[in-house]
Amino acid sequence: MFKGALFDLDGVIADTAPLHFNAWKQIIFKHFGLNLPDSIEEKTKGVSREDSLRVILKYLKISISDYDFMKLCEEKNLLYVESLEKLTPKNILPGIETFIQDLQRNGIKLALASSSKNGPYILKKLELDRSFQAIVNPENITEGKPAPDIFLEAAKSIQCEPEECIAIEDSVAGVTAINSANIFSIAVGGAELNHANKIFTSTKDLTLSEVENAWQIQKK
Ligand code: BG6
Ligand code: MG
Numbered sequence: 001m002f003k004g005a006l007f008d009l010d011g012v013i014a015d016t017a018p019l020h021f022n023a024w025k026q027i028i029f030k031h032f033g034l035n036l037p038d039s040i041e042e043k044t045k046g047v048s049r050e051d052s053l054r055v056i057l058k059y060l061k062i063s064i065s066d067y068d069f070m071k072l073c074e075e076k077n078l079l080y081v082e083s084l085e086k087l088t089p090k091n092i093l094p095g096i097e098t099f100i101q102d103l104q105r106n107g108i109k110l111a112l113a114s115s116s117k118n119g120p121y122i123l124k125k126l127e128l129d130r131s132f133q134a135i136v137n138p139e140n141i142t143e144g145k146p147a148p149d150i151f152l153e154a155a156k157s158i159q160c161e162p163e164e165c166i167a168i169e170d171s172v173a174g175v176t177a178i179n180s181a182n183i184f185s186i187a188v189g190g191a192e193l194n195h196a197n198k199i200f201t202s203t204k205d206l207t208l209s210e211v212e213n214a215w216q217i218q219k220k
Pocket of ligand 1: 009010017020044045046047048114116117118119171
């Protein structure tokens with residue numbers, strides 16, 4: 001059996017993923033009068049705030065000064081944080097609370113491996129902060145997802161080897177990061193995540209017994 005479970009946050013624990021892209025859409029419309037197509041949302045998922053803006057500007061073929069870049073990041077975060085104000089435990093995705101309780105009952109340690117600097121704030125609002133033994137600070141990570149660093153750090157933070165952990169993601173970059181860390185990858189989403197060791201279409205299906213089965217099959 002695995003000893004550690006490493007969680008992404010946005011789109012895995014909470015339904016906050018669309019709030020990020022909505023904030024970017026508003027910012028881009030306000031400053032450039034352009035509509036961001038939904039087709040680039042996936043590329044902004046899992047990656048840092050700064051990398052998300054790089055993806056967006058590259059797509060729009062817009063170049064701005066470092067100062068304006070920083071200002072746009074700040075403004076996007078203000079909008080995003082504003083949209084988190086009403087966040088409550090009701091925003092926890094279906095099945096996740098039970099999954100977390102089952103992991104805890106089995107003595108499995110939990111760590112958060114989110115690229116979001118708002119991770120601790122969100123976990124607190126969801127009343128899940130005390131369920132996690134460790135929260136990796138993405139600001140201390142040199143290379144963000146899809147690099148393996150944040151997941152390696154998360155495993156270390158709960159005194160586990162990567163091979164003793166599972167990690168859960170909803171983004172292409174995140175699944176690539178888990179795989180590169182040599183950790184058993186679990187994805188929640190569609191066919192774009194078929195590089196994961198196991199995919200669930202919804203968090204509703206993410207149960208300890210399903211995950212254990214997938215883990216046993218893989219380790220044989
Ligand atoms: C990730 C999201 O969890 O956090 C990304 O999937 C986002 O879309 C990233 O860019 C950084 O979040 P924040 O809250 O630090 O801007
Ligand atoms: Mg995510």
